[in-house]
Amino acid sequence: MRRPFVGAPPTPLGALAPGTIAMITRTPVRNTNLKIAVALLSLVSLAACGRDGGAGAEPATGAQGQNATAPANAKLVVWAMGSDGDNLPKLLKKFEAENPGYSVDVTSIPWQDAASKLRTADAGGVTPDIAQVGTTLMGGITDAFQPVPGDTDTSVYFQGPLKSAQAGGQTVGVPWVVDTRVLFYRTDLARKAGFDGPPKTWDELKAMAKGMQAQGGAKWGIRMATTPDQDVQNSFAFPWSNGAQIISQDGSKWTFDTPETVDAYRYYQSFYKEKIADPNPATGAGAAESAFVNGQLGILVAGAGESELLDQAGGPGFKDKYALATFPRQKSGTSFAGGSDLVVFKQSKNSAAAWKLVRWLSQPDVQVEWYQIDGALPAVQSAWQNPALADDKRLSVFGEQLKDTNAPPPNATWLQVSDVFGQQVEQMVKNGKDPAQAMKDAQTAADGIGTGS
Amino acid sequence: METTTTGRGRSLWDHVVARRRLLIYLALLVAVVVTLLPFMWMLLGSFKTQGEILRDPAGFLPQHPTTENYGTWFTRLHLGRFFLNSLVVAVVTVVGNLLFCSMVGYALAKFDFAGKRLVFALVMITLMVPGVVTFVPLFVLVAKLGLTNTYAALILPFLTSPLGVFMMRQFIGGIPDALLEAARIDGAGELRIWARIVMPLCGPPLATLGILTFLGSWNNFLWPLVAAQTEDMYTLPVALSLYSTGQIATQYGLLLAGSVLVIAPIVLVFVFLQRYFTQGIATVGVR
Numbered sequence A: 001m002r003r004p005f006v007g008a009p010p011t012p013l014g015a016l017a018p019g020t021i022a023m024i025t026r027t028p029v030r031n032t033n034l035k036i037a038v039a040l041l042s043l044v045s046l047a048a049c050g051r052d053g054g055a056g057a058e059p060a061t062g063a064q065g066q067n068a069t070a071p072a073n074a075k076l077v078v079w080a081m082g083s084d085g086d087n088l089p090k091l092l093k094k095f096e097a098e099n100p101g102y103s104v105d106v107t108s109i110p111w112q113d114a115a116s117k118l119r120t121a122d123a124g125g126v127t128p129d130i131a132q133v134g135t136t137l138m139g140g141i142t143d144a145f146q147p148v149p150g151d152t153d154t155s156v157y158f159q160g161p162l163k164s165a166q167a168g169g170q171t172v173g174v175p176w177v178v179d180t181r182v183l184f185y186r187t188d189l190a191r192k193a194g195f196d197g198p199p200k201t202w203d204e205l206k207a208m209a210k211g212m213q214a215q216g217g218a219k220w221g222i223r224m225a226t227t228p229d230q231d232v233q234n235s236f237a238f239p240w241s242n243g244a245q246i247i248s249q250d251g252s253k254w255t256f257d258t259p260e261t262v263d264a265y266r267y268y269q270s271f272y273k274e275k276i277a278d279p280n281p282a283t284g285a286g287a288a289e290s291a292f293v294n295g296q297l298g299i300l301v302a303g304a305g306e307s308e309l310l311d312q313a314g315g316p317g318f319k320d321k322y323a324l325a326t327f328p329r330q331k332s333g334t335s336f337a338g339g340s341d342l343v344v345f346k347q348s349k350n351s352a353a354a355w356k357l358v359r360w361l362s363q364p365d366v367q368v369e370w371y372q373i374d375g376a377l378p379a380v381q382s383a384w385q386n387p388a389l390a391d392d393k394r395l396s397v398f399g400e401q402l403k404d405t406n407a408p409p410p411n412a413t414w415l416q417v418s419d420v421f422g423q424q425v426e427q428m429v430k431n432g433k434d435p436a437q438a439m440k441d442a443q444t445a446a447d448g449i450g451t452g453s
Numbered sequence B: 001m002e003t004t005t006t007g008r009g010r011s012l013w014d015h016v017v018a019r020r021r022l023l024i025y026l027a028l029l030v031a032v033v034v035t036l037l038p039f040m041w042m043l044l045g046s047f048k049t050q051g052e053i054l055r056d057p058a059g060f061l062p063q064h065p066t067t068e069n070y071g072t073w074f075t076r077l078h079l080g081r082f083f084l085n086s087l088v089v090a091v092v093t094v095v096g097n098l099l100f101c102s103m104v105g106y107a108l109a110k111f112d113f114a115g116k117r118l119v120f121a122l123v124m125i126t127l128m129v130p131g132v133v134t135f136v137p138l139f140v141l142v143a144k145l146g147l148t149n150t151y152a153a154l155i156l157p158f159l160t161s162p163l164g165v166f167m168m169r170q171f172i173g174g175i176p177d178a179l180l181e182a183a184r185i186d187g188a189g190e191l192r193i194w195a196r197i198v199m200p201l202c203g204p205p206l207a208t209l210g211i212l213t214f215l216g217s218w219n220n221f222l223w224p225l226v227a228a229q230t231e232d233m234y235t236l237p238v239a240l241s242l243y244s245t246g247q248i249a250t251q252y253g254l255l256l257a258g259s260v261l262v263i264a265p266i267v268l269v270f271v272f273l274q275r276y277f278t279q280g281i282a283t284v285g286v287r
Helices: A018-026 A032-055 A082-098 A114-124 A159-165 A187-192 A202-214 A228-235 A237-241 A259-273 A287-294 A306-314 A351-361 A364-374 A381-385 A393-402 A414-431 A435-449 B012-045 B050-054 B068-075 B079-110 B116-128 B131-144 B151-158 B162-172 B177-185 B190-201 B203-219 B222-227 B236-244 B252-286
Strands: A074-081 A102-109 A130-134 A174-180 A182-186 A220-223 A297-302 A322-325 A335-344
Touching: A074 A082, A074 A351, A082 A102, A082 A351, A082 A364, A082 B236, A102 A351, A114 A130, A114 B131, A114 B222, A130 A351, A159 A174, A159 A335, A174 A393, A182 A187, A182 A202, A182 A306, A182 A393, A187 A202, A202 A220, A202 A259, A202 A297, A220 A287, A228 A237, A228 A335, A228 A414, A237 A259, A237 A335, A259 A414, A259 A435, A287 A297, A287 A306, A306 B050, A322 A393, A335 A351, A351 A364, A364 A381, A381 A393, A414 A435, B012 B252, B050 B252, B068 B252, B079 B116, B079 B151, B079 B162, B079 B190, B079 B203, B079 B236, B079 B252, B116 B162, B131 B151, B131 B222, B151 B203, B151 B222, B162 B203, B177 B190, B190 B203, B203 B236, B203 B252, B222 B236, B236 B252
Parallel strands: A074 A102, A074 A130, A220 A297
Antiparallel strands: A130 A335, A174 A335, A182 A297, A182 A322
16 A cells, blocks of 8 residues: 655645645555554644634635646546447546656446445545546545645635535535536427517416417426436525525535525426426336427426427427526525546545646636547536537526526435435425425424434 | 137137136236336336436327437447446356255255255355445455455356255255165166266256346446446446436437346346246246
8 A cells, every 4th residue: 555645755744735645644554654644644634623623615725725736647546427428538548748758547437326335435445546536426526535725716616506516614525517407498399388588487387388278289398307317406596596405605504494595496386286287297118208299298307318308309490499497596596416526535545636637627728628538517607608608509508507507505315315305306296295394394304303513 | 828719619617717817918928018117117217318318298109219229338438347347247156056056955855964954044144135235345355355346346256046045945855765875776776876866856946046146146246336346347236327327317229228238138137037937936936
């Protein structure tokens, strides 16, 4: 277990990220040389903890805020998700060319059961250096990742997706690619309903969906999600847009029973009560797409991959029949943010080199290049000024929506909490349960589970 | 199955029997169609494009058959490598189970030694502990042994199974002691008795155990997923999931084509061994 910085005296001790210190104290120590280093580093880590304590959701900054100098040679292992892992080596050739001492091995891991894979790898001590982790998978595993180096400027990323990597007052990863949910609406049906453009407010959204049924002949006005597992995620857009948060500012308490949340879900529920949205939509493969293509559905809430699915299902010419729009505004027009974060494992033996690669991948031009290779949307805001993205009419809707997004926190208990919350949403949608009562019950259940910190 | 057509000509009774048989066959036919329909859909779907699969109403026959899905598997995605991994793991696991489960089963059924009941109780207890409970500790164990990303990691944890030991013990218990004693008198050692007397008598349970183990290994997803750390060690189910299932969208054509390729060998194995399979289940059940 040789770690590059232990044998390298020039490395200033204070320059190490707090996470690397925690890592060393956690690993069994074998040789005396290491033991001394550990003793010294533990002292620094105590000091670092003291200073980081009040940092809140801000990235750790301070005297230790410099990066450990990245070594000249390094062999890095990256785990990437799904087809991203297929494409990543193409992009990384450039990195290897710019940094001759570096070689990067990419392993693709399936989305299915990815969380199990990451957790067992961490438990077994056989992690890669870097992993791409879906934002919804971050919950409960964040303590396996290193906090970002102190000099990382996290303001360059879209702030909604960034929240998925902020746990317990620390930022343990950076957004790499992002996704968010927007409205896909049938322009022909909208026109029949008297709308020449997208709905701007909550009232307009409902009026348009209703009109698409009454005048447009659609069976259903709106569908809130393409797949059942997105139902709850997508529904958060409404409380968020109404000024509510899922968790309190200091992360100590779930906040489901606020008046803002209750009102938002009362609005959400009204779509189902007034038969504008189907409480039991068909969930088979392509069911949402075909309903949208057939004109049985007026508005669909979906993410960036949906355009391609709709074009496949609709065939040539269908492109002109629908448009994309950002979420309508109440207090704001906030949508659910997803995507993937890049994390560096605490057990990485090359953490300085790993962060170097993460920084490289966060450069705007590299982000644009990755979009061109893989089609994944850039998480770095300035990348969206590139014409490749800015000039695409549909994409720019996502670019616009990404400025106003939010994400659930990566708490260890989030999956449980989201589960009990989802049951309440289902009760409201399918059984007409009163939102005030549903949110009260959700709050009680969530309090029972706790925030896990 | 008794034969009814003798040389005596058709009586009313024969008529009734023939009719009843016709009904039975009809019922069986319905069951077969119901069972096979999803497989037919899988096979036909593997020749469709994504757009055609997602179309509503969905057609049964592909309108524009394409072999693109299979082409992707065979050219771009190194199917051969995944297939080889799956095969090596499955075959070694099956051989290991046949050897070790029958050995342990033989010892537990026919030997008398101190702690025999305890050993058997332990086997039964491990049989009852769900796999999820031991999953992470098992992985940590394998990782600490430095075996991750090796065939050993994929095979070792499954090389013997409590269910197999139990099954073999139950079957071997029914072999007459006299047979084994005769062999001992003739000077055969225990290993020889196991190999020459016990094993040849254990055809049905061995076939059952072999098939069950093969199926379990061939379809196993979660363990190979965590144990294999580079793509060249992935088995078929892991590769299938990796390439066809995204975070949100699934490439159904590719998934179905891959499923056909994964299932084909299993169907072949079953067709060859089904006689033993059904026989084995029956015998174990009776004892």
